[in-house]
Amino acid sequence: MSGERASFRRRQSLFRRVVLAVVLTFFTLPLLASLEFTLQGPGGTGHQLTTWTTLMDFGAIAKEYPDLKEGFLSSILLAIFTVIVMLILLVPTMTWVRLRLPGLTRTVEFLCLLPLTVPAIVLVVGLTPIYAWVNYLLGALTLWLGFAYVILVLPYAYRSIDTGLRAIDVKTLSEAARSLGAGWGTVMWRVVLPNLRTAVLSASFLSVALVLGEYTIASLFARKNLQVAMYLIGKSDAKISVAVGLASLGFAFVVLFGMSFVGTARKESR
Amino acid sequence: MTSAAAARTGVAVELTDLRRSYGGVAALDGLTLHIEPGEFIALLGPSGCGKTTALRCLAGLEDPDSGTIEVGGRDVTAIPTNRRDMGMVFQAYSLFPHMTARQNVEFGLELRKQDKAARRERAAAMLDLVGLSAHADKFAHQMSGGQQQRVALARALAIEPQVLLLDEPLSALDAKVRTQLRDEIRRIQLDVGTTTLFVTHDQEEALAVADRVGVMRAGNLEQIAAPEELYTKPANAFVADFVGLTNRLTGTANGAHASVLGAPVALLPGSATSGSVEVLVRPEAIDIAPDPAGNATVVSASFLGAHAKVIATTDDGQRVAVQVDSDAVTSYRPGDRVRVRPQGDPALAVAKS
Ligand SMILES: Nc1ncnc2c1ncn2[C@@H]1O[C@H](COP(=O)(O)OP(=O)(O)O)[C@@H](O)[C@H]1O
Ligand SMILES: [Mg+2]
Numbered sequence: 001m002s003g004e005r006a007s008f009r010r011r012q013s014l015f016r017r018v019v020l021a022v023v024l025t026f027f028t029l030p031l032l033a034s035l036e037f038t039l040q041g042p043g044g045t046g047h048q049l050t051t052w053t054t055l056m057d058f059g060a061i062a063k064e065y066p067d068l069k070e071g072f073l074s075s076i077l078l079a080i081f082t083v084i085v086m087l088i089l090l091v092p093t094m095t096w097v098r099l100r101l102p103g104l105t106r107t108v109e110f111l112c113l114l115p116l117t118v119p120a121i122v123l124v125v126g127l128t129p130i131y132a133w134v135n136y137l138l139g140a141l142t143l144w145l146g147f148a149y150v151i152l153v154l155p156y157a158y159r160s161i162d163t164g165l166r167a168i169d170v171k172t173l174s175e176a177a178r179s180l181g182a183g184w185g186t187v188m189w190r191v192v193l194p195n196l197r198t199a200v201l202s203a204s205f206l207s208v209a210l211v212l213g214e215y216t217i218a219s220l221f222a223r224k225n226l227q228v229a230m231y232l233i234g235k236s237d238a239k240i241s242v243a244v245g246l247a248s249l250g251f252a253f254v255v256l257f258g259m260s261f262v263g264t265a266r267k268e269s270r
Numbered sequence: 271m272t273s274a275a276a277a278r279t280g281v282a283v284e285l286t287d288l289r290r291s292y293g294g295v296a297a298l299d300g301l302t303l304h305i306e307p308g309e310f311i312a313l314l315g316p317s318g319c320g321k322t323t324a325l326r327c328l329a330g331l332e333d334p335d336s337g338t339i340e341v342g343g344r345d346v347t348a349i350p351t352n353r354r355d356m357g358m359v360f361q362a363y364s365l366f367p368h369m370t371a372r373q374n375v376e377f378g379l380e381l382r383k384q385d386k387a388a389r390r391e392r393a394a395a396m397l398d399l400v401g402l403s404a405h406a407d408k409f410a411h412q413m414s415g416g417q418q419q420r421v422a423l424a425r426a427l428a429i430e431p432q433v434l435l436l437d438e439p440l441s442a443l444d445a446k447v448r449t450q451l452r453d454e455i456r457r458i459q460l461d462v463g464t465t466t467l468f469v470t471h472d473q474e475e476a477l478a479v480a481d482r483v484g485v486m487r488a489g490n491l492e493q494i495a496a497p498e499e500l501y502t503k504p505a506n507a508f509v510a511d512f513v514g515l516t517n518r519l520t521g522t523a524n525g526a527h528a529s530v531l532g533a534p535v536a537l538l539p540g541s542a543t544s545g546s547v548e549v550l551v552r553p554e555a556i557d558i559a560p561d562p563a564g565n566a567t568v569v570s571a572s573f574l575g576a577h578a579k580v581i582a583t584t585d586d587g588q589r590v591a592v593q594v595d596s597d598a599v600t601s602y603r604p605g606d607r608v609r610v611r612p613q614g615d616p617a618l619a620v621a622k623s
Contacts, residue, residue: 169362173364175331175351175358176360176422178331178350179331179351180429181352181355181378181382182381
């Protein structure tokens with residue numbers, strides 16, 4: 001009886017390992033192939049590090065691939081802009097709905113999840129006339145793509161922040177703070193936000209990852225962000241393009257790792 | 271911490287004809303309540319009778335549809351919560367999870383722009399008052415429920431509130447901590463002298479702590495009186511039923527007296543005065559004695575610690591609960607014949623339904 005169970009366990013753990021190996025292979029194989037490609041010598045013979053040394057030399061990159069520099073800077077600015085607008089828009093709204101207008105919860109959730117169902121191309125069609133006005137009123141800056149990106153990141157950010165809000169008793173906490181003399185601003189800043197740290201971090205990270213990887217909208221609006229620049233360079237110098245792709249993936253990974261670390265370090269120090 | 275009492279003797283509170291309804295259901299139906307300066311009032315009533323709504327209106331967390339709220343002679347009906355100066359302790363745990371006990375207590379003082387040294391001192395004094403000096407640097411998740419509610423009390427009192435509002439602060443705690451903290455709340459309230467409104471559905475809690483207890487039903491006060499008076503002279507059957515256990519015994523009323531189980535019982539004001547009535551007699555106001563020629567048969571006898579309870583059925587089929595001394599419990603066994611009769615203490619009679 002117990003022997004049977006033990007052998008079942010063994011089989012189960014073997015199965016688990018096999019699945020894990022398959023999944024890892026599935027994800028890493030293309031990455032490894034890309035890495036190998038960036039290391040190939042001229043004409044596909046031998047191996048060398050020139051692609052990566054070029055990439056590390058920021059001065060040279062900026063001079064040799066101005067598109068890349070521009071795209072990279074745009075994407076960073078866009079990521080920051082998107083996160084800020086998203087947080088300013090979502091956190092107070094969702095808190096307010098939870099506190100004062102619980103009847104609107106479904107509507108807000110529906111609105112926030114809606115972008116998931118709209119393909120980027122369709123979104124662009126709808127956004128074109130709006131951006132005609134944005135460009136006319138605010139100037140034709142790449143940064144204003146951030147408004148469209150806020151819509152794109154809405155579903156993911158909504159989910160994260162919603163989870164965070166569910167984990168605390170916002171109503172009682174804010175009523176306690178208000179009875180102690182806090183206005184709504186103080187309630188948000190001193191009571192709600194500090195308790196949403198993890199949720200805000202994960203919403204921000206998802207947004208950053210999404211913005212850094214966005215291609216369709218930028219390309220259709222003929223704006224140069226990181227992905228568009230990579231595509232452009234890919235036409236003339238595939239190795240650099242692929243190396244930049246790998247590097248941005250690594251960057252995203254480091255950010256994710258760093259953020260999860262910040263989140264847990266805070267908890268333990270409590 | 272007597273300095274708070276010295277600095278501030280309590281203020282009077284006046285709720286006048288408060289009405290508040292939720293989608294056609296009246297949570298408050300013309301509630302009028304006067305609280306003396308420094309008085310400790312408990313609002314008692316079954317769940318859903320509007321206790322929390324009354325307290326939240328006073329706190330400014332809920333706006334009454336009509337009626338006025340005066341605190342210290344000033345009309346505060348239109349003043350928002352954060353400028354009402356009310357200390358609140360909630361039923362749900364409400365400490366800010368990202369702050370230590372000390373930081374929680376200092377929060378209100380910080381908003382009042384007190385300097386750091388004064389804040390520290392006040393917070394230390396408040397934590398000392400609730401007996402938690404040793405836990406000042408703990409976070410909510412490192413404290414028990416009782417400790418969290420103590421910190422919440424310290425936090426509410428730190429701002430020297432005009433009125434202290436407590437909404438079932440003990441209902442999430444286990445029985446022993448509950449009585450302990452209940453007595454402590456009373457001690458602290460007497461110490462600081464703050465006018466206090468305490469909401470509960472537990473009659474024992476209300477009777478134990480309050481100067482006066484208001485019994486609520488369906489958005490209104492049924493009776494408000496000192497605990498002894500409420501217990502011995504309930505104004506109506508609802509109050510008599512809700513406050514303490516009571517027997518409903520049939521009798522015949524004749525003016526100021528009724529005859530119950532062959533004995534006379536004085537009737538309280540508000541009683542039915544003629545005909546067949548039900549008289550509400552407390553279990554401790556009934557005499558019981560073993561008697562083979564008695565008028566009832568013992569159903570059960572249970573030991574309850576400080577006292578004991580005997581349940582008997584009279585020959586005319588009425589169930590009577592009687593409180594006896596705990597050492598007398600062994601003289602009653604199921605099936606024994608006994609004689610039960612009311613001692614004659616004033617009781618309330620209602621027309622038989
Ligand atoms: N926010 C609300 N929305 C709808 N109904 C409410 C709300 N608050 C209270 N009520 C209703 O008002 C009545 C009184 O509630 P409450 O004051 O909380 O009672 P208590 O505290 O005595 O249990 C109840 O019938 C309750 O359902
Ligand atoms: Mg309640």
